[in-house]
Amino acid sequence: MSIKVGDKCLICGDRAEVYSTNDINYKFIECNNCGRVNYNTYDFNSSYKIDKDILASYLYYNGKIDKLIEDEHHYDFIGSQKKFEEDIKIYPYAKYISKEECIAWYPKSFSEKVDVILIGFAKLLKFDGCPITFTDGQLLSALFIKRYNKDNIETSLNERNLQLKFILIYLEDNSYIKSMDQNNIMLLPNALSRIDKLQKDIALNSKYVFVAMSFAPEMSEVRMAIRSAIEQSGYIPRIMDEIEHNHQIVPEMLYEIRNSSFVIAELTGHNNGAYFEAGYALGLGKEVVHICKKDVFGTDGHFDVKQVNTILWENTEDLNFRLRKRIEATIM
Ligand SMILES: [Zn+2]
Known part of the structure; x- marks a missing residue:
């Protein structure tokens, strides 16, 4: 039986449901930014040490919005391969997330970030001209905002807002998006044509x-x-x-x-x-x-x-x- 043991996501720090699992080193997280994750809290602090900002954006783009099927048994697994091999026999929908994969995926330059952001926005587009709605936390993950500083301490609201402003102004100045308000963005034709070109090169x-x-x-x-x-x-x-x-x-x-x-x-x-x-x-x-x-x-x-x-x-x-x-x- 899993018991709710917390209400703060162990990865992005936003409000989330955190449950115990049958393994003391693992917590099950249901987060509106990171999706459904079985997370090894022990390994995270030792062998699986990875930047939580990288992990949060990776999970948002590859777990939350890019999920291939809507299924209650689907979840991302972050932990040891050995444990995963046991899990997959019982939960065939589980997906193994490796540290190497997260790092390989993470955009290496500002321009690469913009590409990932625009392609991600396009995936959420219901039809041309439709506003895309984000929660505050989703916007942080989507726009690669640093939630943690070097000592793994959470950044302040002011630091986050400065980063948000920086990337949003860039996207607006290049006519990629129009911010309708804090949580609604409209994707503009200029973004769609950049995406078309990108997808040909991908x-x-x-x-x-x-x-x-x-x-x-x-x-x-x-x-x-x-x-x-x-x-x-x-x-x-x-x-x-x-x-x-x-x-x-x-x-x-x-x-x-x-x-x-x-x-x-x-x-x-x-x-x-x-x-x-x-x-x-x-x-x-x-x-x-x-x-x-x-x-x-x-x-x-x-x-x-x-x-x-x-x-x-x-x-x-x-x-x-x-x-x-x-x-x-x-x-x-
Ligand atoms: Zn989260």
């Missing part, structure tokens, strides 16, 4: 790698090996557990493939979805890296892919190593 410079694979529980270690190979090569894995779970090919998945730099297709489980997604990516002219467990491939690898140069792995360590080498050799 696939070319994408940091994302789409992973097509089976999500059967016995594949969780394989998934972790693939994930870390991608991250170690400086890319961000996009693994569509939630969608795959419904055995549907949905528009969001096709969108993810289009926006990926390349695709990895894991074929051990003879997952029909993986063959479909690999084919779709090939049709778009994207590089597809096939991987398959050696003894499975030897006996019954699918005929059409037998000619393709497939990475045949023996164990997850071997898989991680060879996948990294392949990415470095052929993609980078």
